[in-house]
Amino acid sequence: MEATTTARLANGRIKSEKEKHPVLVIGGNGKTGRKVVKRLEAMSWSVKNASRSGEIHFDWHDTRSWAGALQGMQSVYITYQPDLAVAGATEAISSLAEVAVAAGVKKLVLLSGRGEQEAQECETIVMNTGLDWTIVRASWFCQNFSEGSFYEPVMAGQVALPAGNVGEPFIDADDIAAVVVAAITETGHEREIYEVTGPRLLTFREAVAEIARATGKIIHYQRISMEAYATELAAYELPADLIWLITYLFTEVLDGRNEKIGDGVERALGRKPTDFTDFARKAAAEGAWAEGIVR
Numbered sequence: 001m002e003a004t005t006t007a008r009l010a011n012g013r014i015k016s017e018k019e020k021h022p023v024l025v026i027g028g029n030g031k032t033g034r035k036v037v038k039r040l041e042a043m044s045w046s047v048k049n050a051s052r053s054g055e056i057h058f059d060w061h062d063t064r065s066w067a068g069a070l071q072g073m074q075s076v077y078i079t080y081q082p083d084l085a086v087a088g089a090t091e092a093i094s095s096l097a098e099v100a101v102a103a104g105v106k107k108l109v110l111l112s113g114r115g116e117q118e119a120q121e122c123e124t125i126v127m128n129t130g131l132d133w134t135i136v137r138a139s140w141f142c143q144n145f146s147e148g149s150f151y152e153p154v155m156a157g158q159v160a161l162p163a164g165n166v167g168e169p170f171i172d173a174d175d176i177a178a179v180v181v182a183a184i185t186e187t188g189h190e191r192e193i194y195e196v197t198g199p200r201l202l203t204f205r206e207a208v209a210e211i212a213r214a215t216g217k218i219i220h221y222q223r224i225s226m227e228a229y230a231t232e233l234a235a236y237e238l239p240a241d242l243i244w245l246i247t248y249l250f251t252e253v254l255d256g257r258n259e260k261i262g263d264g265v266e267r268a269l270g271r272k273p274t275d276f277t278d279f280a281r282k283a284a285a286e287g288a289w290a291e292g293i294v295r
Helices: 033-042 063-070 089-103 117-127 151-156 173-185 204-215 226-235 240-253 264-269 276-285
Strands: 006-008 014-016 023-026 047-051 075-078 107-113 132-138 158-161 192-196 220-223
Touching (some): 023 033, 033 173, 063 089, 075 089, 075 173, 089 107, 107 173, 117 132, 132 173, 173 192, 192 264, 204 220, 204 276
Parallel strands (some): 023 047, 075 107, 132 192, 158 220
Antiparallel strands (some): 006 014
């Protein structure tokens, strides 16, 4: 049996290392999934990347791929694409939970979203499986600006979004991955809902300004209407369901309901979350917004 170590977190809880066991990361090529895989591999854990093009084939739209992917796994990190708010997500999570129980999985870690009723319904499904679980409920990712939806506008120097003065505590995906890995590799995180956010609120305009300072680039921010933004997305031939999701996130989720700081990173890791300024400086230093790089 492997030796374990124990440590006391800032909130007084005791955590100890678990014995290493097989872990499946659903969405192992995604923003958080690949970081979770990398961290677990660095810790010499047996981890499998499950995705449509990963080490293990897994397709949310092909239920036949699920049982084989889950077989022999003890812990599973679940990321649902494109978001738990979309139609069919609750049914998919419910079905996956049943397959996980039948496969003998012991632990589920679910990446969820703040302020989304549908996401919280998925959380409840995971909580009611009878398995060990941890919910990681995240705010908007910092990485949306460096490798996601807002990357091309940032590179073009003109970011036009339907977001005004509502503050968002953007979370670094590295912090999410660290919390997920802690939940998998340590005791003391069972039946916890970690609401993970950055340490302060920024408007989208302020976030773009932080990137401009970090890169030395001139990046303009313009607030536009949701209708104009949806029309622009349609012109780029985005699928209708994705346009619906983006509309939902900007109109309902970004209505002020999440204009508060969560303590999930500190509770799980015993440290403060990464500030957006530090994220932007690090990403810029690593060439995230370098010219000639296509993401």
